[in-house]
Amino acid sequence: MKQSTFVTIVMFLAIAVSVVIWWFILGSPDNFFDGTNRMRPNNLMGMVFTGGYVVPSLIATSIIVITFIIERTLSLRKAKGRGVIATFLKNVQKNLSDGNIEGAIKACDQQRGSMANIIKAGLERYIELSKESKTLAEKQMAEVQTAIEEATALEMPLLEKNLIILSTIASIATMLGLFGTVIGMIRAFQALAHAGAPDAIQLSIGISEALVNTALGIFAAIIGIVGYNFFVNKVDAYTYMIDEASFDIVQTLKVK
Numbered sequence: 712m713k714q715s716t717f718v719t720i721v722m723f724l725a726i727a728v729s730v731v732i733w734w735f736i737l738g739s740p741d742n743f744f745d746g747t748n749r750m751r752p753n754n755l756m757g758m759v760f761t762g763g764y765v766v767p768s769l770i771a772t773s774i775i776v777i778t779f780i781i782e783r784t785l786s787l788r789k790a791k792g793r794g795v796i797a798t799f800l801k802n803v804q805k806n807l808s809d810g811n812i813e814g815a816i817k818a819c820d821q822q823r824g825s826m827a828n829i830i831k832a833g834l835e836r837y838i839e840l841s842k843e844s845k846t847l848a849e850k851q852m853a854e855v856q857t858a859i860e861e862a863t864a865l866e867m868p869l870l871e872k873n874l875i876i877l878s879t880i881a882s883i884a885t886m887l888g889l890f891g892t893v894i895g896m897i898r899a900f901q902a903l904a905h906a907g908a909p910d911a912i913q914l915s916i917g918i919s920e921a922l923v924n925t926a927l928g929i930f931a932a933i934i935g936i937v938g939y940n941f942f943v944n945k946v947d948a949y950t951y952m953i954d955e956a957s958f959d960i961v962q963t964l965k966v967k
């Protein structure tokens with residue numbers, strides 16, 4: 712499935728699910744003293760419903776953020792491969808020290824993942840150049856290093872995919888929460904502006920709308936920011952491991 716298609720489907724489903732949650736679950740008559748009137752909430756869910764039409768958008772942002780956090784978790788787990796990375800690297804180094812290049816490539820095939828793919832690309836290029844007797848050692852290592860860098864360039868977008876969505880949704884959620892807050896405060900001030908005694912129900916609904924939207928916006932933003940920073944650090948650490956492993960592989964091949 713193409714990336715753009717996946718993102719579109721996730722957003723469409725998130726919006727649909729959020730509308731269902733807001734209208735049928737949060738807006739259930741059981742959550743209000745007046746039943747279908749939906750003016751006097753008797754619990755927290757009814758109070759969240761009174762947050763207004765911005766609430767489904769904020770629920771959708773939370774669903775999108777959580778979905779992409781799960782997607783990134785599974786993708787990074789897949790990128791690490793099947794086994795423990797440290798064990799895999801020791802196995803590769805042992806095969807290379809013994810001069811068993813084919814064994815190292817086989818270990819990469821068994822491990823899979825981004826690091827294994829990158830190392831395999833370098834080793835396969837080394838075997839190709841080894842068959843050319845005229846290739847100088849320095850040029851051979853340069854070609855291997857180039858192959859590793861090209862493979863890394865192909866793997867990095869897969870590791871960083873969808874991270875920008877997390878940061879973007881976090882920013883949007885903050886703005887949506889602020890927008891809902893302003894609408895709620897406008898309603899509250901309109902209730903105060905009535906001649907005579909203020910409309911207590913409309914005043915309470917306006918204040919509830921403002922606070923609910925603020926809370927939901929902050930909730931989605933916190934999840935998005937924490938998720939983004941967490942995965943950025945994960946990708947950076949994994950990238951550093953790839954660079955270290957690639958350097959060690961090249962140095963081992965140089966002494967052959």
